[in-house]
Amino acid sequence: MFHKILIANRGEIAVRIIRACREMGIATVAVYSEADRDSLHAMLADEAICIGPAASSESYLNMESILSATVATKADAIHPGFGFLSENSKFVTLCEKCNIKFIGPPADVIDRMGNKSEARNTMIAAGVPVVPGTKEPVYDVKTGKKMAEEIGYPIMIKAASGGGGKGMRIARTPEEFETHFLNAQRESINGFSDDTMYLERYVEKPRHIEFQILADEHGHVVHLGERDCSIQRRHQKLIEESPCAVLSEELRKEMGEAAVKAARAAGYVNAGTIEFLLDRQNRYYFIEMNTRIQVEHGVTEMVTGLDLIKEQIRIAAGEELSFTQDDVVIRGHAIECRINAEDPSRHFMPCPGTVTSLHFPGGNGVRVDSAIYSGYQIPPFYDSMIGKLMVHDVDRPSAIRKMMSALGEVIVEGVTTNVDFQFGILEHEKFQSGHTDTGFIEENFDD
Numbered sequence: 001m002f003h004k005i006l007i008a009n010r011g012e013i014a015v016r017i018i019r020a021c022r023e024m025g026i027a028t029v030a031v032y033s034e035a036d037r038d039s040l041h042a043m044l045a046d047e048a049i050c051i052g053p054a055a056s057s058e059s060y061l062n063m064e065s066i067l068s069a070t071v072a073t074k075a076d077a078i079h080p081g082f083g084f085l086s087e088n089s090k091f092v093t094l095c096e097k098c099n100i101k102f103i104g105p106p107a108d109v110i111d112r113m114g115n116k117s118e119a120r121n122t123m124i125a126a127g128v129p130v131v132p133g134t135k136e137p138v139y140d141v142k143t144g145k146k147m148a149e150e151i152g153y154p155i156m157i158k159a160a161s162g163g164g165g166k167g168m169r170i171a172r173t174p175e176e177f178e179t180h181f182l183n184a185q186r187e188s189i190n191g192f193s194d195d196t197m198y199l200e201r202y203v204e205k206p207r208h209i210e211f212q213i214l215a216d217e218h219g220h221v222v223h224l225g226e227r228d229c230s231i232q233r234r235h236q237k238l239i240e241e242s243p244c245a246v247l248s249e250e251l252r253k254e255m256g257e258a259a260v261k262a263a264r265a266a267g268y269v270n271a272g273t274i275e276f277l278l279d280r281q282n283r284y285y286f287i288e289m290n291t292r293i294q295v296e297h298g299v300t301e302m303v304t305g306l307d308l309i310k311e312q313i314r315i316a317a318g319e320e321l322s323f324t325q326d327d328v329v330i331r332g333h334a335i336e337c338r339i340n341a342e343d344p345s346r347h348f349m350p351c352p353g354t355v356t357s358l359h360f361p362g363g364n365g366v367r368v369d370s371a372i373y374s375g376y377q378i379p380p381f382y383d384s385m386i387g388k389l390m391v392h393d394v395d396r397p398s399a400i401r402k403m404m405s406a407l408g409e410v411i412v413e414g415v416t417t418n419v420d421f422q423f424g425i426l427e428h429e430k431f432q433s434g435h436t437d438t439g440f441i442e443e444n445f446d447d
């Protein structure tokens, strides 16, 4: 097992990882930017090293700085958390060269799944359902338009290097194909220096269902059920829950097996997520694989009783999974609300500032992952998420009531948050009845 782990991240996920390490008897090193001198993660770790100025590009994305800090403190592994360097294959390769274990998948797997067109082809070859669409990458409008006719409109135009909605356009008719294709491709060239595109049939108002998987270095792969992440605004998730309100036990088993098959086809090791779209007829399609621990991992922890960060560390240390698929039992229902310092009445504008007074809820089945405290100054340089409120109860209606009770207790003074907005979603009749899809926020709330 590792003796010391450097956490190449900040905020609540850095704190979450430090806690897991401490419970496992592993020493921790925090890294922080000049803007994060008074951050909780730097205070809670055994050691803390400043790695550069406030801008992420000069600190949390600065590979040399982070590797130097790792060597200087004699840490034997790096946990990247999510965002920042977590899906950077170049960084993984550099870690290897420095004889530092990267707690995550191998570099080649990150690259294979990071290219969404290649990921799609990998899944086609493995027999995992994908959205009807192109089998080869598309580089020019003319070929694209011909392929689109064969697939049938509406068409989703996607950049192979895209993700999070970037380089993505819907063409509803052949007339608008050219414009949208060229715009999506230009966005991809500008954003990712890549003109590789692919096409899929557009699935109207799908649910976003993702399966958590764990894979060790010895060929064992298990899934830990699904999360429904359909409640999102402009590709920013707001609420995640597990299990999904509308999956039958049979469909869960079938999709879970498809997720395991997908992870095997990718050659995956460590914790990862297989994203599916679920359409109105309950047909499911692989769309992407996330090769990192995700923000919403906590809801899976609550319904499975596992600690995903500890599992990640054990897997990276070369241990075998200590349980099989049959040992995984999904118990009750968990919901997470992301708490952001932002103003829903001002187009969700970020609201950094000083937290002057703070109270978080607690009690049976309530979990708060956060790195803020009373007096803390939320810096303007990073993500606006300041915490995650999670609840676990026997079933979905009970979990919804528990979340409403918990949200009602939250006090964050000094900055504007989305807590009231979250409460509004929870009390919405369509949310309570489980009639949610990726169009829910836009249709019922947006601006």
Ligand code: MV4
Residues within 6 Å of the ligand: 131, 156, 163, 164, 165, 200, 201, 202, 203, 204, 206, 207, 208, 229, 230, 232, 235, 277, 287, 288, 438
């Ligand atoms: C789609 C789709 C409909 N049809 N692909 C959005 C980001 C990227 N992860 C994939 N996304 C979508 N791909 C086809 N063929 C709809 C979305 C989509 C979406 C997916 C998951 C969660 C939220 C979403 C919001 C809008 C669109």
